[in-house]
Structure formats: structure tokens, C-alpha cells
Amino acid sequence: xxxxxxxxxxxxxxxxxxxxxxxxxxxxxxxxxxxxxxxxxxxxxxxxxxxxxxxxxxxxxxxxxxxxxxxxxxxxxxxxxxxxxxxxxxxxxxxxxxxxxxxxxxxxxxxxxxxxxxxxxxxxxxxxxxxxxxxxxxxxxxxxxxxxxxxxxxxxxxxxxxxxxxxxxxxxxxxxxxxxxxxxxxxxxxxxxxxxxxxxxxxxxxxxxxxxxxxxxxxxxxxxxx
Amino acid sequence: xxxxxxxxxxxxxxxxxxxxxxxxxxxxxxxxxxxxxxxxxxxxxxxxxxxxxxxxxxxxxxxxxxxxxxxxxxxxxxxxxxxxxxxxxxxxxxxxxxxxxxxxxxxxxxxxxxxxxxxxxxxxxxxxxxxxxxxxxxxxxxxxxxxxxxxxxxxxxxxxxxxxxxxxxxxxxxxxxxxxxxxxxxxxxxxxxxxxxxxxxxxxxxxxxxxxx
Ligand SMILES: [Zn+2]
Ligand SMILES: [Zn+2]
Numbered sequence: 001x002x003x004x005x006x007x008x009x010x011x012x013x014x015x016x017x018x019x020x021x022x023x024x025x026x027x028x029x030x031x032x033x034x035x036x037x038x039x040x041x042x043x044x045x046x047x048x049x050x051x052x053x054x055x056x057x058x059x060x061x062x063x064x065x066x067x068x069x070x071x072x073x074x075x076x077x078x079x080x081x082x083x084x085x086x087x088x089x090x091x092x093x094x095x096x097x098x099x100x101x102x103x104x105x106x107x108x109x110x111x112x113x114x115x116x117x118x119x120x121x122x123x124x125x126x127x128x129x130x131x132x133x134x135x136x137x138x139x140x141x142x143x144x145x146x147x148x149x150x151x152x153x154x155x156x157x158x159x160x161x162x163x164x165x166x167x168x169x170x171x172x173x174x175x176x177x178x179x180x181x182x183x184x185x186x187x188x189x190x191x192x193x194x195x196x197x198x199x200x201x202x203x204x205x206x207x208x209x210x211x212x213x214x215x216x217x218x219x220x221x222x223x224x225x226x
Numbered sequence: 227x228x229x230x231x232x233x234x235x236x237x238x239x240x241x242x243x244x245x246x247x248x249x250x251x252x253x254x255x256x257x258x259x260x261x262x263x264x265x266x267x268x269x270x271x272x273x274x275x276x277x278x279x280x281x282x283x284x285x286x287x288x289x290x291x292x293x294x295x296x297x298x299x300x301x302x303x304x305x306x307x308x309x310x311x312x313x314x315x316x317x318x319x320x321x322x323x324x325x326x327x328x329x330x331x332x333x334x335x336x337x338x339x340x341x342x343x344x345x346x347x348x349x350x351x352x353x354x355x356x357x358x359x360x361x362x363x364x365x366x367x368x369x370x371x372x373x374x375x376x377x378x379x380x381x382x383x384x385x386x387x388x389x390x391x392x393x394x395x396x397x398x399x400x401x402x403x404x405x406x407x408x409x410x411x412x413x414x415x416x417x418x419x420x421x422x423x424x425x426x427x428x429x430x431x432x433x434x435x436x437x438x439x
Contacts, residue, residue, distance in 0.1 A: 011248055013234035013241035016364060017428035020232050020239070020248075037364050037428065072390065079393045088389035095388065097401045103409045104385050107378065136263035140244045147416070150382075153375055156333075157382025160318070160326055164383070165390060167321055168397065200245045205262045 014039055048195030053123040055193060059186040060116050066179035067109065071158060076169030084176060085109060111148035112187065118142030119190060122199060129202035136203045139196065146191065151184040233432050235425075240267045271423035275349055281418035282345050288410040289338060296402030297384050303395070308402060311335060311380055333379040334408070341377075341415045344370050345422060357430045367424050374416045381409045 013020050017037040026032060026044040034041055045051070070082040083091075085108050092101035118138045125135040158180075162171050234241050239248045242260040249267065251257035257267035296308035309317065311334050318327035344366050351363060384405045391399040 012246050013239065013248060015241070015243065015246070016367075016424040017360075018233040018235055018241070018425040018432075019428075020234055020237060036431075037361070039364075071386070074390045074393075076393055077396065079396065081390060081392050083386065083389040088385045091389040091392065092385055092401055095401050097406055100381065100385070100401065100406050100409050103413060104381065133264070136245065140263055140265055143244065147375060150375055150378055153378050154382045156329070156376075157379050158386050160330060160379070160383045161386040161390070163323055163326055164314075164318065164321075164387060168391070169393075171390070196245070200247070200262065203245075203262065 012041065014041060042197060043195065045193045045195055047193065048198045049123060049126050052119070052190050052194035053127075055186055055190045056116055056119045056123060059183060059190065060120065062179050062182045062186060063112060063116060066176050066183055069176035069179065070174035071176040071180070072162065072174050073172045074165065074169050075172075082174065085180075107148055107150040108154060111145045112151065112183070115142050115145040115149050115187070118145070119194070123194075126199055126202060131199065131203040133204045135199070139199055143196070146187075149187055151180055151187060155180055155184050233425075233428075235269050235429075236432065240269050242267060270425055270429075271421060274421055274423040274426060275352065277421040278345060278349055278418050281414050281421060282342055282349075285338075285411050285414035285418065286342050288407045288414065289342065292338075292404055292407035292411050293335070295404030295407065297380060297404040297408060298387060299400045299402050300391070300397070301400065302397045310402075310404060311408065314380070314383070330380065330383070333376045337373050337377045338411050338415060341370050341374060341419070345415070345418055348422065348427065352426045352430075355430045360428055360431045363427050364424060367419075367422070367427065371419050374412070374419050377412045377415070378409070381405060381412065 011020055011022055014034040014037060016039040017034060019034060019036045021035055021041075023032045023042050026042060028044055028046050031043045032041045033039065067085055070084055071088075073080065073082040086105070089101045089104045089108065092098075092104060119142050122131075122135050122139045122142065125131045155177075158177065162173070165171050234248065235254075238250055238254060240251050240254065240257045241248050242263060242265055244265040245260060245263040247260055247262045249257075249261065251267065254269050257269060259265065260267055293311055296310050297314065298309045300307045300309065311330075315327050315331045315335070318324070318330060348363060348367060348370075351359075356363075384401055388399050388401050391397060
């Protein structure tokens with residue numbers, strides 16, 4: 001039996017095509033792709049818990065700066081205005097576009113804040129295994145928030161807005177904009193350096209260990225059955 | 227092993243979509259919750275086809291006012307100028323920044339339409355049980371998931387233009403009714419991509435190989 005097929009490696013089903021396969025032990029930096037559809041099944045980053053923790057803490061500080069400082073200033077014929085992320089949503093709300101304002105707040109503030117705070121809680125809990133089972137629940141919600149945190153898209157949107165307005169007035173980028181640029185890099189960096197498998201390995205099961213034993217016994221049964 | 231393709235569903239196993247744990251539920255139709263992370267277990271996402279259809283039909287309906295209604299209205303002393311998404315693209319193009327015009331055209335007009343067509347095609351192919359081009363369709367689905375967020379671009383353009391250009395009474399920009407429909411298209415198509423179960427694309431491949439073997 002080859003190394004890749006040893007039952008000690010957990011059996012898993014591809015998320016995209018449901019093919020059953022075993023993931024071999026990966027070297028650092030290694031990746032495992034589905035044998036049928038090519039989906040990325042697992043990757044092993046160098047430092048799967050500590051580095052994302054550092055990046056998450058950094059991102060939280062940058063997040064506060066991005067929300068507190070003006071994104072840009074505008075000056076035209078002696079008049080002056082500036083805006084923050086929330087200021088942008090607030091103006092939408094005041095102009096009657098309340099649902100759009102809520103969508104912007106969700107993508108710009110709530111989703112990234114939840115993502116960062118939930119990741120922080122999980123990564124801190126991961127320092128002392130076994131993790132309580134609620135940390136699994138938190139990670140689940142955190143991962144759901146990920147695609148809705150849209151700093152990369154927002155940055156491009158602001159760039160387009162700046163270029164449009166620049167024809168009419170003088171626009172200066174503010175500190176908030178640079179902070180947002182940093183977040184657009186930090187958020188994907190957290191996702192790439194983090195290995196959720198390391199958390200799932202350490203988490204205490206929600207419904208006890210007897211069920212866990214049953215699940216793995218089934219796996220062995222399947223292996224023998226073939 | 228014979229080399230035959232065995233899927234989780236064939237083996238009576240359910241994979242947790244969150245933590246990837248494989249379990250063997252007693253009743254595959256009511257698989258319950260993942261014993262490790264507590265996520266709802268489903269052999270295939272429940273009512274994936276119906277829900278995805280509902281979401282993309284709703285998105286397709288919103289796509290029309292999103293493109294016809296103005297997203298921004300600029301007011302100066304004398305004039306009031308409503309701008310649709312295509313109007314914004316033309317404005318960027320004529321004012322000399324054609325790369326940005328292209329980005330907005332792709333992100334705001336072509337990507338949402340392409341997503342609707344692509345998801346519609348994937349749904350039809352699953353319902354017909356198309357047994358060819360699995361790899362191509364899987365790739366198409368990944369592209370839809372990857373580019374989905376980028377069509378939010380014009381919502382942010384409108385938001386920050388409106389927030390910044392508030393120089394009353396000299397000049398101000400108000401959001402138009404189109405921006406809501408536009409945001410709705412993006413949110414609905416993102417949700418549609420989340421409710422669509424890509425494993426359905428491969429079920430026809432699994433069945434075919436089973437018959438061959
Ligand atoms: Zn696969
Ligand atoms: Zn789970």
C-alpha cells in the first residue's frame with residue numbers, strides 16, 4: 001500500500017465533486033488537489049496558526065485606522081469636504097438609499113470586522129488545545145464572512161470615483177485610503193497563511209467523542225470493504 | 227482499489243461543508259448536524275437547483291432597472307444630469323481614462339450578465355444530466371464564484387462619489403434609483419453562486435462511470 005493510501009490519512013470527499021480520496025501528508029508549502037476536478041483540497045502553510053494570528057492583530061489595528069481616518073479630501077472653489085467609510089454609507093442613507101447604505105456598511109465594516117474578530121477568537125483559542133466546541137462555530141461564521149469583506153473591490157471603486165471627481169475638483173487621498181489598501185492585502189494574507197485543518201484537529205467535538213469514534217470506525221469499514 | 231470513481235454519496239458518507247469531516251448518517255435525507263462543528267449536513271445542498279433558479283431569476287429582473295435607471299444624479303446651479311452605468315462608462319471613456327472605462331464596463335455590465343448566463347447554463351446542464359464537459363463547467367463555476375464580488379464596484383463608485391461631492395449649493399451628487407437594483411443584482415448572484423452545489427455537475431460523470439464499469 002502506497003504512502004498516500006494508508007488509512008492513517010483521513011479520508012475526505014472533494015468539496016466540489018464529492019470524490020472520496022485520501023490526502024497524503026503534505027510538506028510545508030505543499031498543496032493537494034482533487035484527482036478528478038483539480039479543486040484545492042488542502043494546503044500546508046509554514047506557520048498555520050501563529051502567523052495568521054499576527055496578521056489578524058495587525059489587520060484589526062489597521063481596520064480601526066481605516067474607519068477613523070478620512071479616505072480622501074476634496075477642494076473646489078474655496079469649498080472643502082472629506083469622507084470616511086461610514087460617512088459614505090451615511091450620505092447614501094440620508095439621500096434615501098437605505099438598503100444600499102446597509103449593503104455598503106455590511107461589506108465595508110460589518111463583514112470584515114466579524115471576520116477579523118472571529119478569526120482572532122479562534123486563533124487565540126487554538127494556542128491552548130483542545131479548543132472549546134464553540135470555537136468551531138465561530139470559525140464557521142468567520143469563513144462565511146470572508147467573501148463579503150470587499151476592501152479590494154472598494155479600493156478600485158474609490159479609485160474610479162477619484163478619477164471621475166478629479167475632473168471637477170482637487171482630490172487628495174487620506175490616511176484611511178492607505179489603511180484600506182493595506183487591508184486589501186492583509187485579509188487575503190490571513191486566509192492564505194491560515195490552515196483551518198489545524199483548528200479542526202484541535203477542536204472539541206460538539207456532540208461528544210462516541211460519535212467521533214463511530215465516524216472513524218465507518219471509515220475503516222469502508223476501506224476494508226473495497 | 228479498482229480505480230472506479232467512488233463519491234461520498236455513493237458510499238453513503240456525507241462531507242461537512244465547513245470542516246470537511248466525513249460521517250455516515252443513518253438517514254442520508256436527514257443527515258442532521260456535523261458532530262464536530264455543528265454545521266448542517268447535506269449530501270447535496272438542499273433544493274440547490276430551485277433556490278439558485280429563484281435567485282438568478284430575481285437577479286435578472288433587477289438587472290434591467292439597474293441598467294436603465296440612473297445610478298447618480300449630478301446637480302449644479304443650472305443643470306441636473308442623470309447618469310446610468312453605461313453613461314458612466316462613456317463619460318470615463320470620453321474623458322480619456324479608457325482603462326478605467328473598460329474596468330467599469332467589464333465589472334458592472336459584462337460580469338453580472340455573464341454570471342446570470344453562466345449560472346443559467348450550469349443549472350440547465352445539471353437538469354438535463356449533460357455528461358460531457360465536466361472540467362469546463364467546473365472551471366466556469368469557479369470563475370463565477372471568483373469574479374462575483376467585483377461587480378460591487380459601481381455601488382462603491384456611487385457611494386463615495388455621492389459622499390464626497392457635497393458642495394451645496396454649488397455642486398452635489400445624489401444617488402439614483404438604479405444603484406439599489408444594481409446592488410441587489412450583485413448580492414443575489416453572489417447568493418446564487420453559494421446555493422448552487424457544484425457536486426451536482428459531477429454526478430452525471432459518476433453515474434456514467436458506474437454504468438461503464
Ligand atoms: Zn473534486
Ligand atoms: Zn463540520
